[in-house]
Amino acid sequence: MAFELQPLPYSENALEPYIDAQTMGIHHGFHHGGYVKNLNTALEKHPDLHNQSIDDLIRNLNTLPExxxxxxxxxxxxxxxxxxxWTIMGPNAGGEPTGAIATLINEVFGDFENFKTQFNDAGAKHFGSGFVWLVRTTDNKFEIVSxxxxxxxxxxxxxxxxxxxxWEHAYYLTYQNRRPEYLKQWWNTVNWNAVNERYNIATSA
Structure with missing residues (x-):
């Protein structure tokens, strides 16, 4: 079955003033929507892959036909x-982390301010386009990677x-070339309840 672009879990203007509505509309509808469309087109000639989830495809990337x-x-x-x-952000969010993710951050990174500094630094120094991540590694460590x-x-x-x-399209309409400012303001959108859900899955998988 074809992959589908799911609607945002909040309105396009819900993250203002930190992320503007126009950016959200373009980012979600055109950029994410374009990825979904192009993915479905690429898989049309590979019916043997149609029953795989996006998690399966990405996890087994190196086994896919060249x-x-x-x-x-x-x-x-x-x-x-x-x-x-989209899911780890939300309206009326931000602030200090809570729950298990807060404990992890304090244990691994010292405190939330130090974690933010390291995370933002990885994003600011990342050359070109991409994502910065907090991950649980294959050897059960927690690291920031870009x-x-x-x-x-x-x-x-x-x-x-x-x-x-x-990626510049994530912030350029509001912040232009000021990526560090975007990285700083973005923390006001983080939905720590959603992050805790992902952390719980990471530690139980």
Whole structure:
């Protein structure tokens, strides 16, 4: 079955003033929507892959036929990454982390301010387009990593817990070339309840 673009879990203006409605509409409808459309087109000639979930495709990327692998990496990755990105943000969110993720941050990174500094630094220094992630690695460590374009930590077996999109289309209408400012303001949108859900899955998988 064809993959579908799911609606945003909130209105396009719900994250203002930190992320403007026009950016959200373009980012979700055109960019994420384009990834979904291109992924479905790439899979048309591979009916044997139609019963796989996006998680399956990304997790087993290196086993896919060579003729479709790059399309799944780029477009499937874009679908996978954005599907996480929308859900770990929300209106009336932000603030200090709570629950198990707060405990983890304090244990691994010292405190929330130090974690934000390291996370933002990884995003600010990332060359070109991509995402910055908090992941549980294959050897059960928790690390901040940045990956280019639409590459996914899940392709390497690392479970994604939290991410921020540092492609220019994610912030340019409001912040222009001021990526560090975007990275700083983005924390006001983080839905820690959703992040805790992903953390719980990461630790129980």
């Amino acid at each position: 003729g479709v692998r790059n399309a799944v990496r780029n477009n499937g990755g874009g679908h996978f990454n954005h599907s996480i990105f 990956l280019p374009n639409q590459d996914c930590p899940w392709s390497e077996g690392h479970y994604p817990i939290l991410c921020n999109d540092v």
